Amino acid sequence: xxxxxxxxxxxxxxxxxxxxxxxxxxxxxxxxxxxxxxxxxxxxxxxxxxxxxxxxxxxxxxxxxxxxxxxxxxxxxxxxxxxxxxxxxxxxxxxxxxxxxxxxxxxxxxxxxxxxxxxxxxxxxxxxxxxxxxxxxxxxxxxxxxxxxxxxxxxxxxxxxxxxxxxxxxxxxxxxxxxxxxxxxxxxxxxxxxxxxxxxxx
Amino acid sequence: xxxxxxxxxxxxxxxxxxxxxxxxxxxxxxxxxxxxxxxxxxxxxxxxxxxxxxxxxxxxxxxxxxxxxxxxxxxxxxxxxxxxxxxxxxxxxxxxxxxxxxxxxxxxxxxxxxxxxxxxxxxxxxxxxxxxxxxxxxxxxxxxxxxxxxxxxxxxxxxxxxxxxxxxxxxxxxxxxxxxxxxxxxxxxxxxxxxxxxxxxx
Numbered sequence: 001x002x003x004x005x006x007x008x009x010x011x012x013x014x015x016x017x018x019x020x021x022x023x024x025x026x027x028x029x030x031x032x033x034x035x036x037x038x039x040x041x042x043x044x045x046x047x048x049x050x051x052x053x054x055x056x057x058x059x060x061x062x063x064x065x066x067x068x069x070x071x072x073x074x075x076x077x078x079x080x081x082x083x084x085x086x087x088x089x090x091x092x093x094x095x096x097x098x099x100x101x102x103x104x105x106x107x108x109x110x111x112x113x114x115x116x117x118x119x120x121x122x123x124x125x126x127x128x129x130x131x132x133x134x135x136x137x138x139x140x141x142x143x144x145x146x147x148x149x150x151x152x153x154x155x156x157x158x159x160x161x162x163x164x165x166x167x168x169x170x171x172x173x174x175x176x177x178x179x180x181x182x183x184x185x186x187x188x189x190x191x192x193x194x195x196x197x198x199x200x201x202x
Numbered sequence: 203x204x205x206x207x208x209x210x211x212x213x214x215x216x217x218x219x220x221x222x223x224x225x226x227x228x229x230x231x232x233x234x235x236x237x238x239x240x241x242x243x244x245x246x247x248x249x250x251x252x253x254x255x256x257x258x259x260x261x262x263x264x265x266x267x268x269x270x271x272x273x274x275x276x277x278x279x280x281x282x283x284x285x286x287x288x289x290x291x292x293x294x295x296x297x298x299x300x301x302x303x304x305x306x307x308x309x310x311x312x313x314x315x316x317x318x319x320x321x322x323x324x325x326x327x328x329x330x331x332x333x334x335x336x337x338x339x340x341x342x343x344x345x346x347x348x349x350x351x352x353x354x355x356x357x358x359x360x361x362x363x364x365x366x367x368x369x370x371x372x373x374x375x376x377x378x379x380x381x382x383x384x385x386x387x388x389x390x391x392x393x394x395x396x397x398x399x400x401x402x403x404x
Binding site for chain 2: 052067075087091099127
């Protein structure tokens with residue numbers, strides 16, 4: 001059985017649960033601390049399994065481990081409609097997943113963690129404004145694309161959409177507003193309508 | 203002819219120049235502003251070509267555009283030894299490229315930009331310490347992996363190595379030290395020994 005090292009509040013872990021549900025894939029889940037110092041269940045025993053030491057990590061049925069949400073999405077989407085075959089379309093999936101990891105998640109997830117998850121975080125006003133500005137720019141890039149397209153790559157949901165969905169859907173738990181982003185709100189609704197969709201707290 | 207929207211000092215653009223040189227691929231280059239407000243040559247005309255509006259961006263021979271260094275590397279490495287065929291190995295390439303975009307580049311590139319490129323940036327002491335700490339953790343993850351492996355995926359150079367190379371090679375232009383990282387220094391030397399290697403200022 002596939003084992004997902006998981007956390008119920010982690011948007012990055014939720015991406016994997018969402019794909020597994022859309023694919024109807026069975027798996028076991030083990031919840032680890034959402035952020036990690038190097039002690040406890042994110043410590044040496046876990047780091048011996050995965051060089052990267054982050055969640056989500058999966059243990060495949062053959063015992064090998066894979067970390068990083070984008071890599072796990074890629075592995076399990078291969079051969080399914082959630083990862084296109086065409087060379088250019090596949091590179092476009094990498095493009096949007098890179099954008100998500102570099103411009104979107106760092107700002108939206110950090111702001112959400114501070115406002116909604118970990119009240120002991122005390123970021124500076126400068127740090128909060130930096131997240132708000134950069135995260136809003138990322139949302140604007142998405143709105144611009146979605147104003148002309150139903151999904152990020154091609155004409156159906158791919159792992160590019162699944163990667164971008166969680167922290168966009170939860171944006172308003174941080175210092176962001178979806179009200180001025182109608183194309184993004186329509187895309188969120190299309191995602192929620194997919195057969196097999198689950199919410200983060202399902 | 204392939205056109206690369208480029209900047210001589212950008213580590214992300216250098217990844218593409220390095221792969222193109224390793225592959226012996228001919229291309230034209232057009233230098234744009236390295237960081238972008240929305241004016242000048244990073245403005246609306248450029249953003250009409252690429253939703254994401256960042257460099258590197260390439261214009262393919264058929265006129266289509268692709269942004270994000272990881273996506274461009276993926277597209278041009280497909281079918282070459284720089285992107286393995288095996289499903290798990292390909293997911294491992296995505297894993298290290300995600301790590302690079304999420305944990306490595308944001309800290310190492312930002313710190314380098316402040317110390318070596320743009321003297322008008324005045325980040326707070328808290329911001330600098332945050333880059334230094336998180337960037338050092340990323341370098342430690344690499345050192346741990348490279349202590350047991352010659353390259354990041356499999357036994358030869360892939361685009362995972364090419365993605366991680368530039369900002370590691372330039373780490374000491376920011377607040378990082380490579381002295382305590384012997385496996386990383388040996389890997390940098392292996393990268394510099396590849397036939398077709400070019401430096402960032404070649």
